[in-house]
Amino acid sequence: MKKIFCLFGLLMVFLFVSSCNEEEAFYEGDSYVHFLKEEGEAFVFADQDYRDVEVEFGTVQTVSGNPDVKIVYDPVNSTAVEGVDFQILNGGSGVVLDGQAIGKFTIRILKAPATQAGKVANFKIKSTAFANNLDYQSYSLRMSLTCSDAVFIGTGKFKNNVAWWTGDATAVYDVIKSTPVSGNEQLRVKGFWDNGDDLVVYYNPTTFVVTVPDQFTGYTYNSGGINAPVWARPATDGTVSSYNPCTRRLTLRIYYYLKGTTYFLANDTEEFTGQ
Template sequence: MKTINYLFILLFCFTVSCTNDAIHYEGESYLHFVTAGSDQFVEQGIGQKDVNIPYGTVSTVSGDNEVKLVLDPSSTAKEGVDFQIVKGTDNPSGKNNGVFTIRLLESGASVTAKKATFTLQSGTIKNSVIDYQSYTMVMSLKCSATLMNANFKNTVAFWNSVNGNYDIVQSSTTNQLRVKDFLDTGIDLVLNYNPDTYIVTVPDQYTGSKYSSAPYVGAEIWVKPSTDATQISSFNPCTKVLTVYGNYYLKGTTAAYGNNQERFVGN
């Protein structure tokens, strides 16, 4: 019955506009995670990385109460191999929040993501029936983007012949790669990237070529990002693979070659 009353109060707070004093819940504390999870990377060469997992209670906790972080046995990430639980117990006395600490281990990390799902356990505080009742951490190895400074083979090709070799370099512009002489001699394919996720964007750029047939003779051929939102360009410096989805089109017209993939694999 207490749980039902607690849920009723929360629903009332969400659906009724209160202009006076804030409503204070003074019932049982109830445990919950603050978020559903996170994506975490351990960078190559740093050895390890500590990550905090925050949790909360619906009301301020009084007295001595131990809260434990428990690993779900279905997790693909293994304790002692992929990570360590540095701080797996907490006492939130006098507070309505706390944190646990997980240490990601480079020695067990791989470019293939692994998942560790955690739940909360306490002998004195009940678990909440609202979000979030579990926390999933997705962990993987992250290598430096500088590893992309190398020679690559164009294994899936549209613009050029398949299996052509191209140098990829870091541009003088921050967070930018250049595929040297890819579009034409002296004209690089410019790619911007997010340094945290290595997601790539293709800035609108001229290929250096012009269309030669009617009715668009002389129209410049440009390339821009794919118009298909499911085609996400990215690279993985650990495996040295770059996948680019671009849309080649005729500038100033409605004509286009459509969305096409360019894939580069390190030699």
């Protein structure tokens, strides 16, 4: 029973690196081949012709030589087309270094047909040297077009073409990239608020989602017996702020409210487009 428990632990983590009480810490059963995960995401940048990405697989046991392990395109449920959207390099053969149990396939994502919406390619794994009776026998790769921060920021000049707060859809602001916080990059729309403060947002370059932190607009509402500062935070109607790094468009959904009261002004849109 103790040995069975050890083997089960091995199969769960793919590499047996610990002992169970006083049993030997070696697995001498059959070798299996499998992907290390079921899905992944990769980007090709607009200023690249292509980008090579690696898809990892495991063999449970360490290997020597050049094992016969291949990645095979599965067109079922795929929206990406082999030879058009991507290429499988090395004839589909995986590479495992001697004495290792982790290998890699290489997929080349082509820029020309890529879209920001993304396309999905499904793959299977096969081998004449290893059995395929573990989980993770299929892998789904989403491949998308994106643009670098340098392309997105450009000259740093952005027109506030949808302007709820100021009402001036001709105004052009300087937009700068600032200090990253918690994995999200920070943008500042310089001098946007009424008191000259910057409009601050955070953006995620992987999901393209933008977050509007709670911040003072620089304006105090004083009417009908109400005197309260107007603050801005994410919209409460379920819409999400986002940005498109290739079209250079930053779309913010903002909830304007009177801090310290139950009153609000609007859930509305501010949009900035690079010039």
